[in-house]
Each structure stands twice: as C-alpha cells, then as structure tokens.
Amino acid sequence: MAYSKLAYIYDVLMDDAPYDQWQSFVEHFCKQGKMLDLGCGTGRLSHQFAYSGFSVTGVDYSEDMLAFAQANTSGVQYIQQDIRLLQGLTKFDIVVSLCDVINYITTRADLEKVFTNVRESLVNDGLFIFDVHSLNHFNENMVGQTFAEIYDDISYVWFCEQGRETGSVEHDLTFFLLNEETGQYERFDEQHYQRTFTVETYKELLEKSGFQSVTVHGDFSIEEVEEPEENQRLFFVCKKR
Numbered sequence: 001m002a003y004s005k006l007a008y009i010y011d012v013l014m015d016d017a018p019y020d021q022w023q024s025f026v027e028h029f030c031k032q033g034k035m036l037d038l039g040c041g042t043g044r045l046s047h048q049f050a051y052s053g054f055s056v057t058g059v060d061y062s063e064d065m066l067a068f069a070q071a072n073t074s075g076v077q078y079i080q081q082d083i084r085l086l087q088g089l090t091k092f093d094i095v096v097s098l099c100d101v102i103n104y105i106t107t108r109a110d111l112e113k114v115f116t117n118v119r120e121s122l123v124n125d126g127l128f129i130f131d132v133h134s135l136n137h138f139n140e141n142m143v144g145q146t147f148a149e150i151y152d153d154i155s156y157v158w159f160c161e162q163g164r165e166t167g168s169v170e171h172d173l174t175f176f177l178l179n180e181e182t183g184q185y186e187r188f189d190e191q192h193y194q195r196t197f198t199v200e201t202y203k204e205l206l207e208k209s210g211f212q213s214v215t216v217h218g219d220f221s222i223e224e225v226e227e228p229e230e231n232q233r234l235f236f237v238c239k240k241r
Helices: 019-029 044-051 063-072 108-121 135-142 199-208
Strands: 034-038 055-060 076-080 092-097 122-133 146-150 154-162 168-179 184-195 211-218 233-240
Touching: 019 044, 019 122, 034 044, 034 108, 044 055, 044 076, 055 063, 063 076, 092 108, 108 122, 108 199, 122 135, 135 168, 199 211, 199 233
Parallel strands: 034 055, 034 092, 055 076, 092 122
Antiparallel strands: 122 233, 146 154, 154 168, 168 184, 211 233
C-alpha cells in the first residue's frame, strides 16, 4: 500500500517543502480555533498549527504515517479514517487539506463525498482550505518527467506518466534505503495515482456540497487570481453556508 515504508522517510524527502508558507497562508484567513487536518501524514503541519494555538485533530488513511506522527509530534489528536468516509468529526472552525492531498481523490463522486463530509464537520461560517496541482502543472511539468535524488543513505527514481483519465498522473517510485545493520541498500517501490480537475469543476462540486464565497488563489498568494491555470498550485478558500 502507498505510504507504508515511505512513511518513515517521508520527512527526509520533504525537508525542503514550504511548510511555513502553507501555515502562513491558512493563518491569514483563520488564526485560531478547532482545526481538522485531512491527510495529515507524518503530522508536520498539524504540529505547527497546534504550536501556534489551534486545537488540532489530524486524520490520515495510512496507519504507518499516523504511527510516525504520534511518535514524533505532540499536541495533536490523530485518527485513522478515509476522508471519503469521515465519521464522528464535527464542530470544527476550520478544515484544511494541504500538500495536494485532494489530488488523491480522483473521481467527481468521491470529491463530492469529501466536500460534503467536510461541510458536515464545520460550524456555520466555518472555513475549508485545500490545495491542488493545476492542470497545466501536471501537463507541462509532471507528465513524461523523471526525477531522481541521491543521498548517502537513500536514493530514489521517480517516473511520472500520463494516467488513464484526463488530468491524471501515475507516479512510479523506486527507493534504495541503506540498512545500517547490514550496510546494504534495500529496494522498495510505491505507485501513486493523482488527478486534478478544472477550477470550474471544483467550484461546482463545492457549491453543490453547500459552500459559498469560494475564492481561488495561486502559489501561496493571498490575493485571488484571475487566471488560475497559470499557477502551479491552486488554493481554494471556502465558507460553509
């Protein structure tokens, strides 16, 4: 399953990720309250939000990710659930889903389920903030590309291919991880499938699920964008009716 072994090296691979920018973007719109972090992974952002004063509950489907999060972060309640099937999570002031988690929701039907579940989790006038990769970014910077990194204790090769559906990408990753006891490198593979939709599709499904005042932002800018697809990462800020 995806993120099984990867959970334990994820933070190393994501060391240069713009976590502070994600946090600053969210805190421009909401600075405190009860937060639900969907797809929290190893808990890096959940912990940062908790440290800055939010009461945070982190949700992830991967038991390995959550085990790592519980062992390495503090101040956060972690729950294992599929975000398409959220249960028992209500009265949150803000729900966030960052680092392209929503790109793993690959059908319109499942997107509507997630958005409806999020709405039910929020108080009236609560906020839902999430990000996705833009279609242009997938098509121009991902499809057909190969990425690789070599470190002393880990190396990887990452192939990105066009997926079966419009706006989708298949990620095929091979890792070589140093076993310190044997001095040998162990190989493991992961396959990930992501999909993104047009801005109009996201807006349509959000409004259908009961959100209003949906604004679209690009590449961490707090200003709305007129041409969203010119940006690599899109942010949606949505208010519950």
